[in-house]
Amino acid sequence: MSEKKKLKVALLWHMHQPYYFNPETQKFQMPWVRLHGLKDYLDMLLAATRQKNSRVTFNLVPSLIDQIELYCQGYTDRFQDLSLIPAGDLNxxxxxxxxxxxxxxxxxxxxxxxxxxxxxxxxxxxxx
Structure with missing residues (x-):
């Protein structure tokens, strides 16, 4: 007698990072925007695209978007710079x-x- 009702669920992924870019040094102070951008944020997007009948909301704060754009323009962080030095050349x-x-x-x-x-x-x- 009771009709089955679908449960409606709202998925909201809120992504933020503090502003790590230092305009004086032209470097990111910490690598978290790059690391999360390569790992977590992409994984969330891919998971959402696999669910054909689902809708999700991604909320990226302006400071995160700005920093992603800076990485795309070629700015780097100290950890990235260290990673690119051949091991034999490290002091x-x-x-x-x-x-x-x-x-x-x-x-x-x-x-x-x-x-x-x-x-x-x-x-x-x-x-x-």
Whole structure:
């Protein structure tokens, strides 16, 4: 006797990042816009396109859009610059900077599943 009703759900993905671009140095202070842009934001968009009968709303704040555009124009962050230096060309200060910053990730999901990254992390962790 009761008619089945469809449940209507609203999906709103709100994406924001603080403004990391430093106009004086012309560099991003932190890599999060680039890293989330390459990983999380794209994954969300792809997930939404796989659901043919669903609608979602993406809310990108202006500071995030501005920073994505700056990356598209060729501006970089310090971590990106360090990543592009061949390992044999890194000086001691650059190596320390990499060790102090490149393991700032959630270990169970971002380091442990990747054998080589986990091996480097373990080596770094055991040396501290």
């Amino acid at each position: 001691l200060e650059q190596k320390r900077e990499i060790l102090n910053n490149f393991f700032s990730a959630h270990y169970p999901h971002m380091i442990k599943p990747y054998p080589r990254y986990r091996q480097l992390y373990d080596k770094w962790e055991n040396s501290r």
